[in-house]
Amino acid sequence: MSHPILVTGAAGGAQGSTGRLVASLLLEQGVPVRALVHKLDSRSDELREKGAEVVEGDLLNPASVQGAMRNVKRAYFTYPVADGLLEAATIFAVAARDASLELVVNNSQFQGVPGDTAFRALQHAPSFRNLQHRLADRIFDWAQVGAVHIQAPPYYENVRALVGRSVAEQNTAFLPWGEDKTVIPLAGAEDVARVAAALLANPGVPSQSAYPLITATPTVKQMIEALGRAIGRPIRYVKITDEQWANAVKERLNPHALDHLTHLWQSFRKGEQRYQATDTVRTVTGRNPQTMEEFFRENAGFFAASSR
Ligand SMILES: NC(=O)c1ccc[n+]([C@@H]2O[C@H](COP(=O)([O-])OP(=O)(O)OC[C@H]3O[C@@H](n4cnc5c(N)ncnc54)[C@H](OP(=O)(O)O)[C@@H]3O)[C@@H](O)[C@H]2O)c1
Known part of the structure; x- marks a missing residue:
């Protein structure tokens, strides 16, 4: 059976x-x-x-x-x-x-x-x-x-959810990620x-x-540039405070998720840990992982002005 x-x-x-x-x-x-x-x-x-x-x-x-x-x-x-x-x-x-x-x-x-x-x-x-x-x-x-x-x-899909609307409407990512040299590990x-x-x-x-399973460790600058390349127009990163961010997303995120992400951003900003990409995807599946830029390209529709 x-x-x-x-x-x-x-x-x-x-x-x-x-x-x-x-x-x-x-x-x-x-x-x-x-x-x-x-x-x-x-x-x-x-x-x-x-x-x-x-x-x-x-x-x-x-x-x-x-x-x-x-x-x-x-x-x-x-x-x-x-x-x-x-x-x-x-x-x-x-x-x-x-x-x-x-x-x-x-x-x-x-x-x-x-x-x-x-x-x-x-x-x-x-x-x-x-x-x-x-x-x-x-x-x-x-x-x-x-x-x-x-x-x-954090998943690439999380970045899409966090900045999709503001990129579509204002070509801008408003995030509390500190300086643009902050490293954000992703998969x-x-x-x-x-x-x-x-x-x-x-x-x-x-x-x-x-x-x-970590497939990318871009700085904020590298991430924003990759997004701009993938969707064919320049994108701006605007650093905001935790409080401004919490106010902007509190209707969309439950309090548990808001608390989690706020603490993650603080940890990334402080550079508390050094992150390195792992070879898990290749070892287990035999294929290369999806790159951040591939993800943005495949999801370009989410960042298009007409999608809102
Ligand atoms: N998002 C990120 O960036 C990220 C990164 C790393 C790890 N993770 C981890 O990934 C996990 C989330 O995984 P995911 O992306 O698969 O989640 P997801 O897309 O949010 O899906 C969650 C699913 O669970 C169902 N569900 C919710 N409450 C349930 C319950 N009480 N009983 C049965 N089913 C229930 C939901 O159904 P309904 O929609 O019908 O309620 C939904 O289908 C979390 O543990 C998170 O910490 C997330």
Whole structure:
């Protein structure tokens, strides 16, 4: 009997929609997918049309997680940037242990300094949300469910969401990123999904338990120039304060996400850590990662004046 791969966050959401991408990549390879969606809507209809078994469920409800894991050996776990990550991860880990899962690919976040002890890694977390990810990773490890953690910095998709409107309307990116020499580590959500899908589809057990995934480490200046080249017009970067930024985005971001990103920007501005690109995408998928400029080019429509 073949076991479906359980994919959470499968409808996709406001962040990178990694669950939707993972489900699509697996279905394209003919791998059976059980897609856990938060609610039934046009996104779940689309998944069903692609061949997924769709189940509606809540990652904060132990019964629905346990039900979704029936006859499952492998799963992808992702949870939005909102309250409840530790509860959801713990429920998922307990259910996975009960169901004797052999592999859980956990969509985590980038982590500290190489060589850190487990405790120092907690102390180095740049935000409360990032600390929660570091704790969730440990919970999955302790559950002994074959967990592997994909640890990425902000997604290119996040940059698109942050500056799409102001670039379209004013050719300007207003951000609290400090001087234009500030380094912002990035990765594409598409690459996160490609790595996750490859780990889930490969018959063997992954060789590592953590997959740091950084594909670009541009300065703000380099990022803005790359965006301008990709969309064919010069873009301006305007440094604003944390307070100005919070006021501008508070209608669009929940308080949890706002707190997380505000602390991340502070950490990047201070240059608290040196970031280096990793070879994870190439090693796991055999292909080169998407570059930042490729992403901007492929998403040029989001930055076009007519898109608003
Ligand atoms: N964005 C970044 O730059 C970035 C960078 C690195 C790591 N990450 C990490 O990536 C994760 C987000 O992943 P993503 O991009 O796949 O998220 P996403 O696009 O926001 O999708 C989240 C999905 O989870 C579903 N969902 C929400 N609450 C749920 C619940 N209680 N039960 C079941 N499903 C629920 C949503 O469904 P509905 O829409 O129907 O509610 C949505 O389909 C976060 O943990 C974040 O820390 C993000």
